[in-house]
Amino acid sequence: MTTPARAAICRGNTEPFAIEDVELDDLRPDELRVRIVACGVCHTDMAVRDEQLPVPLPVVLGHEGAGIVEEVGSAVTVAKPGDRVVMSFNSCGTCPSCEVDAPTYCYNFFPHNWSGTRADGSPVMFKGGENMNANFFGQSSFATHAIAHEANTVKVPDSAAHIPLAQIAPIGCGLMTGAGAVLRSMKVRAGMPIAVFGAGTVGMAAIMAAKIAGANPIIAVDVNDGRLELAKELGATHAFNGKNDAIGKIKELVPQGLGYVFDTTGINSIIQDAWGLLAPMGICGIVGASDPKANLTFNEAEFMGGGRRVMGILGGDSDVGSFLVELLDYHVNGQFPYEKLIGYFDFSEINEAFHASEDGSVVKPVLKIGEE
Ligand SMILES: NC(=O)c1ccc[n+]([C@@H]2O[C@H](COP(=O)([O-])OP(=O)(O)OC[C@H]3O[C@@H](n4cnc5c(N)ncnc54)[C@H](O)[C@@H]3O)[C@@H](O)[C@H]2O)c1
Ligand SMILES: [Zn+2]
Ligand SMILES: [Zn+2]
Known part of the structure; x- marks a missing residue:
């Protein structure tokens, strides 16, 4: 039947x-x-x-x-x-x-x-x-x-x-991915600086999660000014338009480098520029769907010498059951x-x-x- x-x-x-x-x-x-x-x-x-x-x-x-x-x-x-x-x-x-x-x-x-x-x-x-x-x-x-x-x-x-x-x-899906990338995959530490490239569903979830984790500063980068305004409402301490030298402005704001960069755009050149912002032991998390033929290039000495990491992330390393309940708790408490x-x-x-x-x-x- x-x-x-x-x-x-x-x-x-x-x-x-x-x-x-x-x-x-x-x-x-x-x-x-x-x-x-x-x-x-x-x-x-x-x-x-x-x-x-x-x-x-x-x-x-x-x-x-x-x-x-x-x-x-x-x-x-x-x-x-x-x-x-x-x-x-x-x-x-x-x-x-x-x-x-x-x-x-x-x-x-x-x-x-x-x-x-x-x-x-x-x-x-x-x-x-x-x-x-x-x-x-x-x-x-x-x-x-x-x-x-x-x-x-x-x-x-x-x-x-x-x-x-x-x-x-x-x-x-996307909310779990952005939040999980910060809380589970990269395990963002309190007090450490993070930049999120792309303030869509995944990036906004990452920004809310970075606030929960206590990251500081939390920098949002997008090309849509309306989304940057919303990112600030949700927890970004700074918001830069990618069309106006966001990379230069981040370097000025955090000269010692970032603990974390998180890319949701899937744009090869953005990922490479973002990777260049990392402090020693910094992590570059990547989730955005990209051109299947695109390859990334990193300087080998900077990659090894600083213990920097590039991390592919799917679904924010969610275990489904307990993580979704945890996120709903944050949501009910007004933190998500x-x-x-x-x-x-x-x-x-x-x-x-x-x-x-x-x-x-x-x-x-x-x-x-x-x-x-
Ligand atoms: N890996 C995973 O598990 C997973 C899960 C869900 C979604 N995704 C992928 O993650 C990506 C993001 O998803 P989403 O739902 O947030 O998409 P979205 O389109 O809502 O967000 C992408 C954002 O990037 C911004 N952007 C575009 N070009 C830019 C540039 N040059 N500089 C800065 N920002 C720029 C857009 O304005 C937009 O706000 C998609 O590619 C999606 O397929 C991956
Ligand atoms: Zn999805
Ligand atoms: Zn399996």
């Missing part, structure tokens, strides 16, 4: 998303069916639409979903029917990375997140009896209902019971006020929501899909 649902089908960037009837497969033991209340829109959804990632089209995207559990498989312990949940990326649970609670670096990331099917190749979704690609990040939440997994589902803690699911939804980044859209306005993200007018669009 399949379950009927409505889902936004992505057929590539030449066609708008179209909301159509689909059917969800029956649940496997480790799966949950979630009635989706809301889902954030992220750059990775656009990268798939534009065929920059190896996800098969047509597909149902959406990987920042939150909703209410309708049914669970026999082995699920993370939540029960009626629970409010938020979803993140999926992982295998058994590879060498998963074994040490580093699921963002799961050896089997592709089959569990990007193959369009379950990791064993079976479809989770059908359309008119034909297989439909879904299970994107183990969810595909641009839909009224999604099949999620034990490994990528987090029960919203009672302490966040008063926060609407539409506000909770986007916490499982990411609601200031959100612009809400109705599910039927999915194409407008993508447009608002791409023209920079909304930092984090969130689609309202169902009643809470």
Whole structure:
């Protein structure tokens, strides 16, 4: 018995998303069916639409979903029917990375997140009896209902019971990545200077987390003055426009060099300039999607002599469950006020929501899909 649902089908960037009837497969033991209340829109959804990632089209995207559990498989312990949940990326649970609670670096990331099917190749979704690609990040939440997994589902803690699911939804991707990069990957030390390049969802989350960590100064760099203003509201002590010699201004402000630089732009020349700002033992964290052919060049003596590090970061080294609960605690306490980044859209306005993200007018669009 399949379950009927409505889902936004992505057929590539030449066609708008179209909301159509689909059917969800029956649940496997480790799966949950979630009635989706809301889902954030992220750059990775656009990268798939534009065929920059190896996800098969047509597909149902959406990987920042939150909703209410309708049914669970026999082995699920993370939540029960009626629970409010938020979803993140999926992982295998058994590879060498998963074994040490580093699921963002799961050896089997592709089959569990990007193959369009379950990791064993079976479809989770059908359309008119034909297989439909879904299970994107183990969810595909641009839909009224999604099949999620034990490994990528987090029960919203009672302490966040008063926060609407539409506000909770986007916490499982870019926000988690920026905050985790600061708090978990680079482990930013109190009193140390940090510069964040790119003040979008990931950079803003990093700035809020740098404030939580007690970094000082916290320098935001972007080319959008509106975003720089918001970065200051969220914790940046200084904000420089990248078009006006930001690198020179940072050198003047912190002549001894920075403990941390964090790049979310993925622009090769920015990363290299940012790396040049590091103090001894400084860390350059990199998250931005970049040209697959781009290579970075560093001076070998400065790299070795100062013990400097370049760190590739995925998902902010999140372990999903406990880190998302920690971030929700910060949110409830007012220390992670990411609601200031959100612009809400109705599910039927999915194409407008993508447009608002791409023209920079909304930092984090969130689609309202169902009643809470
Ligand atoms: N590694 C991961 O786990 C992970 C997770 C989520 C997102 N990402 C990637 O991280 C990147 C950032 O994501 P986001 O959602 O914050 O995107 P975003 O587009 O909201 O933010 C990027 C920001 O960079 C700014 N920018 C552009 N050119 C610049 C320049 N020359 N100098 C300074 N700033 C400049 C833009 O104005 C924008 O504010 C994307 O490439 C996304 O795909 C990676
Ligand atoms: Zn794994
Ligand atoms: Zn994402």
